[in-house]
Amino acid sequence: MANAVVPEETYLALDIGGTKVNSGFVTLSEEGYTVTGQERIPTMAQRGGQDVLLRIVHLVERQVAQAKTQGIELKGIGIGSAGVVDSEHGLIATATDTMPGWAGARVAEAIHLGRGLADIPLYMVGDVGAHGLGEALRGAGVGYDSVLSIGVGTGIGGAYIQHGKLLTGEHGVAGHAGHIPHGLGKGVLCSCGTTAGHIEPVASGTGLATLYNLRKEQAGQDSFVENGAEVVARMNEGEEFARMIVTTSATALGECIAGMGNLFDPSVIIISGSVVKAGPQWWDALRAGFLSSALPLVQKTQLVQGELGDDAPLVGAASAIQRHLREA
Numbered sequence: 532m533a534n535a536v537v538p539e540e541t542y543l544a545l546d547i548g549g550t551k552v553n554s555g556f557v558t559l560s561e562e563g564y565t566v567t568g569q570e571r572i573p574t575m576a577q578r579g580g581q582d583v584l585l586r587i588v589h590l591v592e593r594q595v596a597q598a599k600t601q602g603i604e605l606k607g608i609g610i611g612s613a614g615v616v617d618s619e620h621g622l623i624a625t626a627t628d629t630m631p632g633w634a635g636a637r638v639a640e641a642i643h644l645g646r647g648l649a650d651i652p653l654y655m656v657g658d659v660g661a662h663g664l665g666e667a668l669r670g671a672g673v674g675y676d677s678v679l680s681i682g683v684g685t686g687i688g689g690a691y692i693q694h695g696k697l698l699t700g701e702h703g704v705a706g707h708a709g710h711i712p713h714g715l716g717k718g719v720l721c722s723c724g725t726t727a728g729h730i731e732p733v734a735s736g737t738g739l740a741t742l743y744n745l746r747k748e749q750a751g752q753d754s755f756v757e758n759g760a761e762v763v764a765r766m767n768e769g770e771e772f773a774r775m776i777v778t779t780s781a782t783a784l785g786e787c788i789a790g791m792g793n794l795f796d797p798s799v800i801i802i803s804g805s806v807v808k809a810g811p812q813w814w815d816a817l818r819a820g821f822l823s824s825a826l827p828l829v830q831k832t833q834l835v836q837g838e839l840g841d842d843a844p845l846v847g848a849a850s851a852i853q854r855h856l857r858e859a
């Protein structure tokens with residue numbers, strides 16, 4: 532940061548996901564951050580986008596009133612949301628079926644119509660971008676010029692941050708790491724609707740289970756699993772087939788990450804999400820896949836685990852509005 536003294540600033544941050552909406556007061560300072568006053572509500576996405584949006588407006592009204600009661604001066608509202616976000620207009624450009632009717636939601640406009648919220652500065656980015664910003668600026672990416680952040684959970688997402696700025700692309704789509712082509716995914720239905728062969732449906736947590744069940748079926752066996760955690764559990768119990776699935780999946784993901792590394796040449800690559808807890812076999816295969824496909828200089832780039840956990844999207848959303856206000 533070029534400024535000699537960076538004062539503490541507090542923002543209301545929101546993380547809007549398919550199952551829950553988290554909110555909290557994020558104070559950013561030179562030393563780090565704190566998150567206080569968290570309130571979570573279930574998204575209840577099946578009720579439709581307008582219903583979700585109305586309850587989010589009420590959540591923001593409660594939180595802003597709460598801040599006032601506690602004497603917290605909010606500098607603005609930062610939001611990380613599921614879906615492809617149009618940051619300029621504060622709306623959701625597209626969203627998947629996990630949040631029906633969320634596409635087109637005019638989030639900024641609705642919040643500004645809320646009680647006492649007309650004048651509060653607001654900025655929204657995608658949830659995966661917010662996560663990446665959090666890790667880049669306050670987590671495992673501190674001290675690095677550029678960060679490639681990859682989240683491997685129920686799905687796979689990514690974000691590229693250079694000098695603290697999130698790359699959004701022409702349509703807000705930049706960073707969709709799960710939709711990078713890989714032969715392993717050929718014929719497997721991706722969350723985006725294609726069967727052309729994307730990495731997400733065979734390398735996310737869900738993807739581990741999908742790959743396991745597909746290969747089991749091909750082998751004429753019927754010992755199916757419910758989720759990725761079950762595949763990992765079977766591997767840890769010594770099942771060779773499960774170990775092979777985890778290795779195959781992580782190697783393929785590592786190859787895709789190498790491709791992204793070759794494109795951006797980031798200072799560091801941060802991997803977060805539930806699947807990173809799969810253990811050393813997963814990490815070893817990921818790194819092997821990465822090394823096999825990364826250009827010689829990119830092979831030196833570290834693949835490290837995220838540090839902020841659930842704080843990352845809130846901290847990133849707060850960082851996004853802070854940067855937006857400073858640029859304005």
Ligand SMILES: [Zn+2]
Binds near residue numbers: 722
């Ligand atoms: Zn896809």
